[in-house]
Amino acid sequence: MAKRNDINNCATCIYRSFLFSNLKAEDLSRVNISKKEIAYDPGEIIVQQGEKISSFMYLREGLLKISREIDNQRNQIINIAHPMDFIGLLSVFSEDYYHYSITAIEFSSLCFIDLGLMKDIIRKDGGFALKLLEKMSSMNEMILHNRLLISQKNLRGRIAHILQFFSKEIYHTHEFTLPVTRKEIAELIDMRTENVVRILSEFRRDGIIQIAGKVIQVLDEDNLSRIEEFG
Amino acid sequence: MAKRNDINNCATCIYRSFLFSNLKAEDLSRVNISKKEIAYDPGEIIVQQGEKISSFMYLREGLLKISREIDNQRNQIINIAHPMDFIGLLSVFSEDYYHYSITAIEFSSLCFIDLGLMKDIIRKDGGFALKLLEKMSSMNEMILHNRLLISQKNLRGRIAHILQFFSKEIYHTHEFTLPVTRKEIAELIDMRTENVVRILSEFRRDGIIQIAGKVIQVLDEDNLSRIEEFG
DNA sequence: CGCGGCTTTGATGTTCATCAAGTAAAGTGG
DNA sequence: CCACTTTACTTGATGAACATCAAAGCCGCG
Numbered sequence: 001m002a003k004r005n006d007i008n009n010c011a012t013c014i015y016r017s018f019l020f021s022n023l024k025a026e027d028l029s030r031v032n033i034s035k036k037e038i039a040y041d042p043g044e045i046i047v048q049q050g051e052k053i054s055s056f057m058y059l060r061e062g063l064l065k066i067s068r069e070i071d072n073q074r075n076q077i078i079n080i081a082h083p084m085d086f087i088g089l090l091s092v093f094s095e096d097y098y099h100y101s102i103t104a105i106e107f108s109s110l111c112f113i114d115l116g117l118m119k120d121i122i123r124k125d126g127g128f129a130l131k132l133l134e135k136m137s138s139m140n141e142m143i144l145h146n147r148l149l150i151s152q153k154n155l156r157g158r159i160a161h162i163l164q165f166f167s168k169e170i171y172h173t174h175e176f177t178l179p180v181t182r183k184e185i186a187e188l189i190d191m192r193t194e195n196v197v198r199i200l201s202e203f204r205r206d207g208i209i210q211i212a213g214k215v216i217q218v219l220d221e222d223n224l225s226r227i228e229e230f231g
Numbered sequence: 232m233a234k235r236n237d238i239n240n241c242a243t244c245i246y247r248s249f250l251f252s253n254l255k256a257e258d259l260s261r262v263n264i265s266k267k268e269i270a271y272d273p274g275e276i277i278v279q280q281g282e283k284i285s286s287f288m289y290l291r292e293g294l295l296k297i298s299r300e301i302d303n304q305r306n307q308i309i310n311i312a313h314p315m316d317f318i319g320l321l322s323v324f325s326e327d328y329y330h331y332s333i334t335a336i337e338f339s340s341l342c343f344i345d346l347g348l349m350k351d352i353i354r355k356d357g358g359f360a361l362k363l364l365e366k367m368s369s370m371n372e373m374i375l376h377n378r379l380l381i382s383q384k385n386l387r388g389r390i391a392h393i394l395q396f397f398s399k400e401i402y403h404t405h406e407f408t409l410p411v412t413r414k415e416i417a418e419l420i421d422m423r424t425e426n427v428v429r430i431l432s433e434f435r436r437d438g439i440i441q442i443a444g445k446v447i448q449v450l451d452e453d454n455l456s457r458i459e460e461f462g
Numbered sequence: 463c464g465c466g467g468c469t470t471t472g473a474t475g476t477t478c479a480t481c482a483a484g485t486a487a488a489g490t491g492g
Numbered sequence: 493c494c495a496c497t498t499t500a501c502t503t504g505a506t507g508a509a510c511a512t513c514a515a516a517g518c519c520g521c522g
Contacts, residue, residue, distance in 0.1 A: 412500065414501095424501085428502055429503080444501095
């Protein structure tokens with residue numbers, strides 16, 4: 001793990017999530033004392049697949065990719081995590097070792113909370129446990145739902161989907177800078193790099209988007225939506 | 232919901248799961264009083280997509296399919312649930328309404344526990360909540376993992392995978408009766424009915440399996456494993 | 463300045479969906 | 493119980509969608 005700069009107090013942290021707002025004052029203080037805040041630059045690996053799980057992680061700021069190795073040199077990206085996500089909620093409570101890697105794809109700031117402490121709080125505070133169950137349930141449902149959607153779409157539909165994802169869910173604007181390479185897009189939506197490029201070019205030819213390297217501008221969102229839906 | 236026959240007491244129920252064995256005696260008794268046990272024949276619908284979630288379900292015996300409608304007349308099967316599974320753990324705690332349907336594909340017996348009661352127990356018993364978190368986490372991880380695997384395999388690999396699934400994880404024997412139609416297999420592993428048939432026939436020609444209607448016998452498991460892995 | 467990874471386009475072949483058409487099996491009503 | 497209808501299964505032929513191979517330009521970085 002990298003640079004440390006514990007600057008914030010959980011009680012006043014503007015990033016404090018809905019979940020932690022349900023914590024009792026005493027427990028919040030325990031979290032505050034134990035937590036470690038770490039910042040990562042794009043490309044930095046936060047968790048290596050196979051590593052032992054010892055922390056409960058909370059993404060304050062930035063963007064991460066959660067991925068896993070399939071064979072020698074092929075990767076599969078499971079999810080892109082936004083702020084307020086409890087990353088690794090995927091399996092913190094079921095597995096001893098991470099089944100996936102976590103990498104920063106933008107400048108990111110994470111809080112690490114000792115897993116033992118979290119479990120202790122859960123055991124003592126059933127109300128908090130229920131909130132956590134709900135959060136976990138909805139995160140898992142979302143990721144699975146996404147996978148099920150993608151597997152039904154053709155390649156154009158998938159590209160449209162991922163463009164809408166970045167435009168609407170991540171950056172909330174029509175013009176944005178892709179935080180991932182073409183290859184990573186391919187790994188995220190089950191296709192080949194060449195076809196990502198090809199279809200992006202096609203969309204540009206058709207006046208649906210504008211491309212300047214990693215900067216994308218959505219010009220015809222209606223059309224993009226139609227392609228996403230029917231593709 | 233269908234026929235009722237509340238015959239069992241949770242305290243002595245031989246199907247009582249690992250999870251419920253962590254329940255305090257008092258809470259177990261509350262579950263026992265509230266629970267409804269219902270039996271279903273193959274084909275009977277247990278939950279309709281869109282229905283309100285009001286129960287926590289536990290599969291005592293049988294086999295279920297969990298599926299969702301994509302468009303007018305196309306379905307996608309998300310998972311096959313075995314006994315001891317807390318079905319709907321997928322989203323009981325995050326959503327008010329089911330995002331999927333549940334159908335019996337063999338004679339099945341389920342216990343329904345009032346969701347309010349479950350939430351109450353969770354709030355009071357953090358230890359139980361933690362066990363539930365672990366169970367939920369591992370179930371979700373398994374389902375997602377399966378999806379990620381399938382999406383990387385070619386059609387032969389997927390068929391090999393699903394045959395191994397039924398043979399090893401469900402029936403624990405080389406010869407078994409498929410609980411699903413060819414069409415349902417297709418819906419489960421993202422392919423078309425025709426290709427399910429074609430590849431099964433191909434496997435038969437190659438001496439890997441024997442087919443008699445719905446009865447399948449795995450003859451060459453090594454080969455099947457190889458196809459699963461490299462396909 | 464040169465190396466390696468990223469991007470791009472074209473050409474080619476494979477895999478898979480689709481269409482078609484027929485058989486078998488299973489449910490339905492008289 | 494039999495004619496009838498529907499649903500499941502099966503095989504072949506065809507074309508579309510996609511992966512793969514190849515080659516060249518680009519860009520950042522040491």
